Amino acid sequence: MIRRIDLRGQDLARTELLGVLPRPEIGxxxxxxxxxxxxxxxxxxxxxxxxxxxxxxxxxxxxxxxxxxxxxxxxxxxxxxxxxxxxxxxxxxxxxxxxxxxxxxxxxxVAPGAVVRQRWVxxxxxxxxxxxxxxxxxxxxxxxxxxxxxxxxxxxxxxxxxxxxxxxxxxxxxxxxxxxxxxxxxxxxxxxxxxxxxxxxxxxxxxxxxxxxxxxxxxxxxxxxxxxxxxxxxxxxxxxxDAEAGPTEIAVLADATADPGHVALDLISQAEHDPMAASVLVTPSVELAGAVEARLSDLVSSTKHSARVMQALGGPQSAVVLVDDLEQGLAVVDAYGAEHLEIQTEGAAELAERVRSAGAIFVGPWSPVSLGDYMAGSNHVLPTGGSAHFSSGLGVHAYLKSVQVVEYTRDALEELADRIVAVANDEDLPAHGEAVRGRFL
Structure with missing residues (x-):
């Protein structure tokens, strides 16, 4: 139903990881x-x-x-x-x-009589x-x-x-x-x-x-x-x-302490959105991988949208990724840049602080993605397709503009006049310097 990608024993750079990690074929x-x-x-x-x-x-x-x-x-x-x-x-x-x-x-x-204000509009x-x-x-x-x-x-x-x-x-x-x-x-x-x-x-x-x-x-x-x-x-x-929020994704970084039933349910929960939804498990535990795969087989047939879930789990965008240890797993999920990242490991909170690329991070067994979809208080509009490397989830910042307001007194400007003229002349933009110097003639 869901394929495996075995990265054990491979020391792959981020660009190499991007080439082997699962993604949908239609981009x-x-x-x-x-x-x-x-x-x-x-x-x-x-x-x-x-x-x-x-x-x-x-x-x-x-x-x-x-x-x-x-x-x-x-x-x-x-x-x-x-x-x-x-x-x-x-x-x-x-x-x-x-x-x-x-x-x-x-x-x-910044100096006496020299004030820069930051406004948010x-x-x-x-x-x-x-x-x-x-x-x-x-x-x-x-x-x-x-x-x-x-x-x-x-x-x-x-x-x-x-x-x-x-x-x-x-x-x-x-x-x-x-x-x-x-x-x-x-x-x-x-x-x-x-x-x-x-x-x-x-x-x-x-x-x-x-x-x-x-x-x-x-x-x-x-x-x-x-x-x-x-x-x-x-x-x-x-x-x-806001960001390029396409078909949903979940990545779960889990070790042998994770409950395979919880992991399987969470993978299914996102797979039911769309046949192109991505469900990815990253784990150093072969035993957990096998247990999750077995639970998926049991659970998929009984879920309401089983055909859609099966298509999503069986697509090229979904996989179980085997890694050597949690350090390699952390590198893998960072390269993947999931919309939703669950961490179900020992020391999950500490690992979460080290993640650099994810739309939202769900820490521990009692913080499933479904909580964030509805009532955690976080926003579920999140970057997908790897755009978490440079984009954020939706928040008030998406609707605000930063405006800087500059206000200098005569003395504050005069103190800088010679320096401004020097830099303006060096850039071969003498009128910039003249616009300052002319105020004091």
């Missing part, structure tokens, strides 16, 4: 080719393109691309009370964690993507919206794929989560076309849309499949993005 580069014409179509035809693409790709032609207010309030009113209680608890925890992320402004006096408008299709993700609504709200963003728009069973609107639980968070600008638009709508805006084409269906945003965030990831890559620079 973002290939998806870019399919997504490019979609973005061009939305950019040129606006709402008309969105309806045509929804019909072709989602199998439904929405009457309303923007969700009517009544549909939002009705969805919240009909939400199962237990689900509502769970969402409210998730909101409380995620809000507490993200409120603490907001950086403080500070002023530095939220962007004006954001587009928040919530995936749909194989599963329903009200939790992704929470992760996107709460982070943006705590950053102080004044304008929030959410997009999620239209559903046949919902009359071309997003899933009712998605709508209920939006209503619970006070978001009233919601679109039944999915995939790459939603990213394009956010990046370039979309003019209305039918009376219910008005002249403008959706105004452009400053930042697009949220998870999605490989096509959403490709679209975000293509519009980056037109708008900001």
């Amino acid at each position: 973002v580069d290939q998806a870019v080719q399919a997504v490019t014409p979609i973005i061009a179509d939305v950019r040129s035809r606006g709402a008309a393109a969105l309806r045509d693409l929804s019909e072709r790709l989602d199998g439904v032609r929405p009457e309303h691309l923007r969700v009517p207010a009544a549909a939002l309030s009705d969805a919240l009113a009909s939400l199962d009370p237990q689900v509502r209680a769970g969402l409210e608890e998730a909101i409380r925890r995620v809000r507490a964690v993200h409120a603490a992320q907001v950086p403080t402004e500070h002023a530095t006096q 939220p962007v004006q408008r954001v587009g928040l993507y919530v995936p749909g299709g194989r599963a329903v993700y009200p939790s992704s609504v929470i992760m996107n919206v709460v982070a943006a709200q705590e950053a102080g963003v004044p304008g929030l728009a959410v997009a999620s794929p239209p559903q046949k069973d919902a009359g071309g609107l997003p899933h009712p639980t998605i709508l209920a989560a939006c209503a619970l968070l006070g978001v009233d600008e919601v679109y039944g638009v999915g995939g790459a076309q939603a990213v394009a709508m956010f990046a370039y805006g979309a003019a209305g084409s039918e009376p219910q849309d008005g002249d403008v269906l959706c105004a452009p945003v400053d930042v697009v965030t949220g998870p999605g499949n490989v096509y959403v990831t490709a679209a975000k890559r293509l519009v980056r620079g037109v708008v900001g993005i």
Whole structure:
């Protein structure tokens, strides 16, 4: 069901590890080719393109691309009370964690009369993507919206794929989560076309849309499949993005002390997202590897989405990786740069502090990825495909800009004038120095 990669006895550099570790065969580069014409179509035809693409790709032609207010309030009113209680608890925890992320402004006096202040300014408008299709993700609504709200963003728009069973609107639980968070600008638009709508805006084409269906945003965030990831890559620079959050990944670094049943359940939990989901176990224990493989065989057939799980576990993106020891295992997971990294070993907390590349790290047997997916308080929108080497998980920082405010007195500038002139002349930019010297003539 899941293949093995044996790295024991091999001293591989990071570049060599990158060549042997499991990855999906279909990557973002290939998806870019399919997504490019979609973005061009939305950019040129606006709402008309969105309806045509929804019909072709989602199998439904929405009457309303923007969700009517009544549909939002009705969805919240009909939400199962237990689900509502769970969402409210998730909101409380995620809000507490993200409120603490907001950086403080500070002023530095570098010399008498010379002050540089650091300000943090939220962007004006954001587009928040919530995936749909194989599963329903009200939790992704929470992760996107709460982070943006705590950053102080004044304008929030959410997009999620239209559903046949919902009359071309997003899933009712998605709508209920939006209503619970006070978001009233919601679109039944999915995939790459939603990213394009956010990046370039979309003019209305039918009376219910008005002249403008959706105004452009400053930042697009949220998870999605490989096509959403490709679209975000293509519009980056037109708008900001959080990270390339494609098909989900879990890597588990475990030793002989780990419970094979826990490890197997956690690998399955992420495999049920998507046939392209990656589940990777890294261990120095051949005994644990065998026990986990046996538990997978027992558990997969009884899980609801067994066919999807089996496809994900059997794909090239999943594997059991055997290593000599935890030191080599640490090098392997660092090279892999997993979206979710679980550490189930002796001294797990100490090992976690040494990890340099992971979207989020889950320490010990009682911190499964499922906890982070819903109610840990952390954000589950995380970098995938190795982009954890240079990207962070979603947080308030994704919606904030750093602005430096410089304020010098006459005396403070005069003290530096000769030095500024000297450096400006050395760079052959004499007008820079003259702009300073001229103030004292």
